[in-house]
Amino acid sequence: MRAAGLKRVVLTLGGIGLVFYVGMFLNRGYEPTDKELDSPRIIRIVSDMATNISNLFNILQAFEEKQKSMQKMLEEDRGRQRKAAEVEQPSIKKQPQQPEAQIQDQQKAPKEKKSNKLFPDSALFKTWGGNLSEDDQREAQGLYEMYGYNVFLSDRLPLDRALPDTRDKRCLKKSYPKDLPSLGVVLIYLNEALSVIKRALRSIIDRTPKNLLTEIILVDDNSSYDDLKGDLDAYVKMIEQQNPSLRFIRVRHSEQRGLAYARVSGWRAATADVVAILDAHIEVHELWAEPLLTQIKGDRTVVTSPVFDKVSFDDLKVDEYLPAAHAFDWALWCMYEGFSDDYYKLGDGSLPGKSPSVMGILVADRKYLGEIGVLDEGMKVYGGENVELGIRVWTCGGSIEVVPCSKIAHIERAHKPYMPDLSQAMRRNALRVAEIWMDEYKHNVALAWNVPFENHGIDIGDISERKKLRETLKCKPFKWYLENVYPKLDPLDNLLAYGGLKNLDADMCLDRGPVPGQTPIAYVCHYYAPQVTYYRSNGELYISSIKSHRYNDNQCLTDVGKKDTEPGLYNCKEAVQKGAMGIHWDFTQGKEMRNRETKRCLEIQNGKLLIQECSGQRWEIQHIIKPF
């Protein structure tokens, strides 16, 4: 699974939803874990709502801070994802392996000796490792660069370490049917640390009822690290002997096939009623399986996801994440988002919530998943396959649920092992999803990636089989999905034109201007991001980006209404609230750009962008989507 920007859960909760959500917090008596930096004020909120009205403000603030910090963490992760990974991975130097018992005794025992910080700029040592000797620092940094998380520490933590119980209190009171379907767990890995895989296995075996867990399938997407061969084999052999009723299956790819293909190959090897396709850098919480199996038992067409807590890549501590829907933007980057308003009206945060998509990890009826086409094996490397699953499940008759009582701790890596820059694969996969599933909305994906709508020249592979599947399953149109499942995604259907906006008389382009700053300028046309504009039928004109979601605000070209002014760039909704600002522009191709509110025009004089009395200057926008 991957985390991306947490999209303003607070904002999307809105109104009644927020009140109920806070109510949930009150009832729950939120207890911070010892690691929360952001919550000194929310220590033990008593559950009697009536006598604690005065606390409401504090709680709201604490809630907001918590959300903000979640959002920040996720946005940072998203930023990291988008950036290229730091270095090519060197081939592994073999780590000495120790028997499990010894590792457990060792605990974390950093050496006391004071030493210089050898890697002051490394994210690994930002808050962790202050007492390490120089040798240990070198080793820890080397391992961090190879894996993207703190393997030095992981090797020294108990494999069966306890996790903080971050579930909603109401989860503890729930009971689950005895005759649940059997479960097969698929773990996908590529150059994962041995101790991390061992800890995942340990937690799954210890925290899943023996009568339900029938098999564990390990899928190696052609790892090159040596200890994932002999040493992992030895460990698996050992736990196999300890658990004779449990089937272990190893799937090894002789070349790297990418996440989607790896997940499907794990599914293919499974035989249990339900299959859980997980990352290998996870630890499951107590009672993680039962809530998921219960939902699937009730409806075999529901595809479920647990809620992930965050394991920091540096200190491997577990931070609570609140349950949220798994959503995406038009580039198909995934993100967290609030559930629907109707969900929050129920006032019970332990209930499963409907979700437009999954982050990647999924638990589903094995046969049902096969009937609807598992995952698109035509996806390459990384990304997109989770959104494809979301759209396919919903439009072809199933549904997706995030189940709050099922929790998994998941390491958010600082960088991923697949390739240095994931965005190329991501773009290709996103365009593939668009072509197969998005009908008349497919150009929104091209728009988000800033490629031409037609003939973008990017090879998306053969899509005939997936198109056939869509037909065979008689799946609903994407419009239905937008209207019924994901109404928060802005269909952008009133977008008329986009691209560079050129003043034909001055032969210069509208440009976003210096960042930070809110003063657009006239500049030599180059048509890169700062000059890409978006013109909507309501007259709004955005510069440099357009937001995918209705709850987000765009940057509107604005006439602030003073005499002889420079134009401004303001959040559109804010500008409307402030009043006296003109954000609507009347424009036709090759004609003047006139503000609807002030009747003045956008013009260029002596190389300077101005708003003034109209003199008839002409503008031309690069790409027309609909004639206007």
Ligand SMILES: [Mn+2]
């Ligand atoms: Mn992951």
